[in-house]
Amino acid sequence: xxxxAGRVFWFVVLLLAVPMVVTAAPLNVVYIIVDDLGxxxxxxxxxxxxxxxxxxxxxxxxMKFTQAYAASxxxxxxxxxxxxxxxxxxxxxxxxxxxxxxxxKTKRPLxxxxxxxxxxxxxxxxxxxxxxxxxxxxxxxxxxxGEAGFYPESHGFEVNIGGTMWGAPQTFxxxxxxDRHYGHEFRYVPGVLERSNxxxxxxxxxxxxxxxxxxxxAEGGRPFxxxxxxxxxxxxxxxxxxxxxxxxxxxxxxxxxxxxxYAAMVASLDENVGRILKTLEELKLADKTAVIxxxxxxxxxxxxxxxxxxxxxxxxxxxxxxxxxxxxIPLLVRWPGVTTAGSVSAEPVVTSDLYPTLIDLLxxxxxxxxxxxxxxxxxxxxxxxxxxxDRLHFHYPHxxxxxxxxxxxxxxxxxxxxxxxxxxxxxxxxxxxxxxxxDLSAQKxxxxxxxxxxxxxxxxxxxxxxPQVNPERRK
Numbered sequence: 218x219x220x221x222a223g224r225v226f227w228f229v230v231l232l233l234a235v236p237m238v239v240t241a242a243p244l245n246v247v248y249i250i251v252d253d254l255g256x257x258x259x260x261x262x263x264x265x266x267x268x269x270x271x272x273x274x275x276x277x278x279x280m281k282f283t284q285a286y287a288a289s290x291x292x293x294x295x296x297x298x299x300x301x302x303x304x305x306x307x308x309x310x311x312x313x314x315x316x317x318x319x320x321x322k323t324k325r326p327l328x329x330x331x332x333x334x335x336x337x338x339x340x341x342x343x344x345x346x347x348x349x350x351x352x353x354x355x356x357x358x359x360x361x362x363g364e365a366g367f368y369p370e371s372h373g374f375e376v377n378i379g380g381t382m383w384g385a386p387q388t389f390x391x392x393x394x395x396d397r398h399y400g401h402e403f404r405y406v407p408g409v410l411e412r413s414n415x416x417x418x419x420x421x422x423x424x425x426x427x428x429x430x431x432x433x434x435a436e437g438g439r440p441f442x443x444x445x446x447x448x449x450x451x452x453x454x455x456x457x458x459x460x461x462x463x464x465x466x467x468x469x470x471x472x473x474x475x476x477x478x479y480a481a482m483v484a485s486l487d488e489n490v491g492r493i494l495k496t497l498e499e500l501k502l503a504d505k506t507a508v509i510x511x512x513x514x515x516x517x518x519x520x521x522x523x524x525x526x527x528x529x530x531x532x533x534x535x536x537x538x539x540x541x542x543x544x545x546i547p548l549l550v551r552w553p554g555v556t557t558a559g560s561v562s563a564e565p566v567v568t569s570d571l572y573p574t575l576i577d578l579l580x581x582x583x584x585x586x587x588x589x590x591x592x593x594x595x596x597x598x599x600x601x602x603x604x605x606x607d608r609l610h611f612h613y614p615h616x617x618x619x620x621x622x623x624x625x626x627x628x629x630x631x632x633x634x635x636x637x638x639x640x641x642x643x644x645x646x647x648x649x650x651x652x653x654x655x656d657l658s659a660q661k662x663x664x665x666x667x668x669x670x671x672x673x674x675x676x677x678x679x680x681x682x683x684p685q686v687n688p689e690r691r692k
Contacts, residue, residue: 250445252449254483291312312332335367356443357379378423409423464477510549518534539634555598589610
């Protein structure tokens with residue numbers, strides 16, 4: 218008996234001497250994607266009209282990126298880049314779904330480059346990768362990456378509430394629907410009416426559904442990935458009336474921001490981001506969930522019902538344009554155990570970087586398939602302040618009220634924009650001229666030509682679709 222006890226004693230000693238490998242529970246991920254939110258539409262990014270206390274608090278707990286870019290100056294291509302980690306030019310998705318399906322004749326000098334209307338199933342989305350890894354994959358809100366056969370359910374999401382081919386609701390007020398252009402098809406937001414009443418506002422209702430899913434996921438025990446894609450602050454510009462009235466009293470005559478309706482929409486966005494963050498805290502998931510907030514393109518600077526929507530001051534232009542105002546966006550990353558609260562990065566990053574970043578930080582096996590994005594892990598951990606990348610590329614071979622067909626490239630502090638109508642280059646030094654007021658192409662023609670040569674070579678490499686001379690123009 219003594220001999221047996223002695224053996225047990227030494228077995229226990231040996232067992233305790235062996236290092237124990239503890240596998241941490243997989244981290245949850247919440248994407249908060251805001252539609253058309255400008256680079257300076259938040260107080261934490263310098264806005265002096267919009268009050269955004271909840272997002273400001275998130276910024277204080279996150280790494281804030283001050284030179285983040287959308288992969289495109291419009292929505293669908295950027296969202297495709299988020300799902301795939303690829304540049305829209307490589308994906309052949311360079312304009313939003315409805316426009317890609319439009320084949321109207323025009324007298325413009327160029328025929329726009331061809332764009333796929335649907336995100337092909339040949340692509341492996343981040344939702345599919347996470348689903349394969351055991352995550353519950355949830356989509357709430359705007360999708361805009363294809364018609365019914367290409368909805369979120371076909372791209373790796375188990376749950377889809379509100380995601381359709383449409384880029385915007387008919388109205389943000391109940392019943393969030395109505396007859397709209399493009400063949401007069403009925404535009405609606407599925408999955409939100411069942412628990413709605415006549416006083417409901419869409420941004421609130423989408424958040425209600427997201428919270429319900431978060432609560433259910435917390436009980437289920439599986440890690441989750443929530444794609445929280447708000448329709449706000451896209452047109453129609455409709456704020457809650459009482460909030461609009463409050464902002465009408467706050468607007469200063471010399472402020473770049475003059476739209477109380479838009480300010481009210483930003484306020485509702487902030488309120489609902491706060492609700493999501495509070496829910497994570499109440500469920501004791503805040504320290505187990507990565508939260509990433511971003512926009513899909515620059516702020517919309519055109520008019521809606523006679524009023525300028527927003528300003529990207531001090532950046533030039535806005536949505537649709539390849540000037541900084543069209544592609545610069547807010548980006549906040551709060552990653553428990555990785556990011557330092559209140560940290561700031563001025564490194565140029567782009568939305569296609571988030572796919573490889575998740576793969577890297579969640580320690581999933583990387584596919585060998587070409588990705589244009591790079592992992593931001595070295596920046597997020599503070600290991601480095603610079604990425605091993607020379608250039609960012611942008612391709613928008615389409616017309617928009619703010620632009621004619623163009624491509625652009627950022628190489629260090631240099632920014633080149635090439636316009637196809639007149640085969641013209643513009644060159645800017647963003648370190649000295651972030652507002653892009655002084656075109657240096659005439660002063661530095663060799664540099665402009667060299668950058669355009671590099672950009673053009675890259676476009677050819679990814680088999681980008683270029684605009685073509687319009688034969689109708691000659692008639």
